[in-house]
Amino acid sequence: MTTIQLPADGGGTATYTLHEPGVWTKPAAPFESRVAFAAAHVVADPLGDNTPGAPAVVDWDSTLAFRHHLWSYGLGVAEAMDTAQRGMGLDWPATHELIRRSAAEAASVGGRIAAGAGTDHLTGATSLDDVVSAYEMQLAAVQDAGAQAIIMASRQLAALATGPDDYRAVYDRVLPQAGSPVILHWLGPMFDPALSGYWGTDDVDVAIEHVLRLIRDHADQIDGVKVSLLDDAYEKTVRAHLPSGVRLYTGDDFNYPELIRGDGAHHSDALLGIFAAIAPAASAALQALDAKDDDAYDAAFTPTLALARHVFSAPTYYYKAGIAFLSWLSGFQPGFTMVGGLQSARSLPHLVEAFRLADSARLLPDPELAASRMTMLLKTYGVL
Numbered sequence: 001m002t003t004i005q006l007p008a009d010g011g012g013t014a015t016y017t018l019h020e021p022g023v024w025t026k027p028a029a030p031f032e033s034r035v036a037f038a039a040a041h042v043v044a045d046p047l048g049d050n051t052p053g054a055p056a057v058v059d060w061d062s063t064l065a066f067r068h069h070l071w072s073y074g075l076g077v078a079e080a081m082d083t084a085q086r087g088m089g090l091d092w093p094a095t096h097e098l099i100r101r102s103a104a105e106a107a108s109v110g111g112r113i114a115a116g117a118g119t120d121h122l123t124g125a126t127s128l129d130d131v132v133s134a135y136e137m138q139l140a141a142v143q144d145a146g147a148q149a150i151i152m153a154s155r156q157l158a159a160l161a162t163g164p165d166d167y168r169a170v171y172d173r174v175l176p177q178a179g180s181p182v183i184l185h186w187l188g189p190m191f192d193p194a195l196s197g198y199w200g201t202d203d204v205d206v207a208i209e210h211v212l213r214l215i216r217d218h219a220d221q222i223d224g225v226k227v228s229l230l231d232d233a234y235e236k237t238v239r240a241h242l243p244s245g246v247r248l249y250t251g252d253d254f255n256y257p258e259l260i261r262g263d264g265a266h267h268s269d270a271l272l273g274i275f276a277a278i279a280p281a282a283s284a285a286l287q288a289l290d291a292k293d294d295d296a297y298d299a300a301f302t303p304t305l306a307l308a309r310h311v312f313s314a315p316t317y318y319y320k321a322g323i324a325f326l327s328w329l330s331g332f333q334p335g336f337t338m339v340g341g342l343q344s345a346r347s348l349p350h351l352v353e354a355f356r357l358a359d360s361a362r363l364l365p366d367p368e369l370a371a372s373r374m375t376m377l378l379k380t381y382g383v384l
Helices: 060-072 092-109 126-145 153-160 165-177 204-217 232-240 255-263 279-291 294-311 316-329 340-344 347-360 368-381
Strands: 003-007 011-019 036-039 076-079 113-115 148-151 184-187 224-229 247-250 269-272
Touching: 003 347, 003 368, 036 279, 060 076, 060 204, 060 347, 060 368, 076 092, 092 113, 092 126, 092 340, 113 126, 113 184, 126 148, 126 153, 148 165, 148 294, 153 165, 153 232, 165 204, 165 232, 184 204, 204 232, 232 247, 247 255, 255 269, 255 279, 255 294, 279 294, 294 347, 316 340, 316 347, 316 368, 347 368
Parallel strands: 036 076, 036 269, 076 113, 113 148, 148 184, 184 224, 224 247
Antiparallel strands: 003 011
16 A cells, blocks of 8 residues: 655644555447547646746647547547636647647547637737637637637637627627537636626626527537536526537536436536546546446546545636646656646645545556655655
């Protein structure tokens, strides 16, 4: 058994014994019951100048290897999303290269990939035309790379729009230009405060009406909508009123087991940041769903929920630090570094609890490596 000294309640340290890692089976065929994407993070080059405000320097080998890890468990990759630090350190040149490289890797193994098309390269926007042009440029880049497009929520549009009609005017112009059905992206302000009042109102019930009207009018151009509001009631309302054939991709990292299972009438597919950290368990749950084995579904997913809720706790937009930390503990990257220096965004106690919860869910593939790296971090912080 592997043991480690961890901070104890009341001060000092106490011996913690790690669990044996879970035995996770990779799927032999694509999932049948649900479509599932993991929103993947990027690995920063530890020798790059990844200080706040500096151009992103990416460790491409580790970043792409992590995507192969996700594909090996049957998950699609949602590329260049907020999990990859869009708007939090990852600039458009690095994002564009990420999309090109990941799409090529996906094609080499038959992996599914969708990628974010946004407006984050746009500076000094003064009109809705500017926003439309920015969307058009990134949409073309995603499609040229061979990835499905995810039309990301736009900070620039949120800053310029004076009401619902402005959102509608932009999306009405952008959606018909997609060569194949896209995924709409509704990211709540807990993930990005700059998106507060998206769709032209702070009233979520009214915003839902606007989104549903947009989807109905463009149903042939929309594969699905990703809803990331961390409120299962809102998500259930949206999915119950979607046109036939349009998916609800849950982005709810607090309630995903229930939402993916469904209520008998409706269910959610998945596009989740936490799936990057729990890929083996998520794969096992989806395999169980295909096999109609409810007990195995619960056994795989239930232990991950406390970890997900911890990683995505407020301030939620710093959850990326937890994803990168767990990747490091699991041996998928050489160091705990992030673009923009965001490895400092979570406290040591937060990281220690993430370690405990990941171990309890049996998600640490090499307990000795995880314990060694956690010990190094504790020594760096002066705890040991």
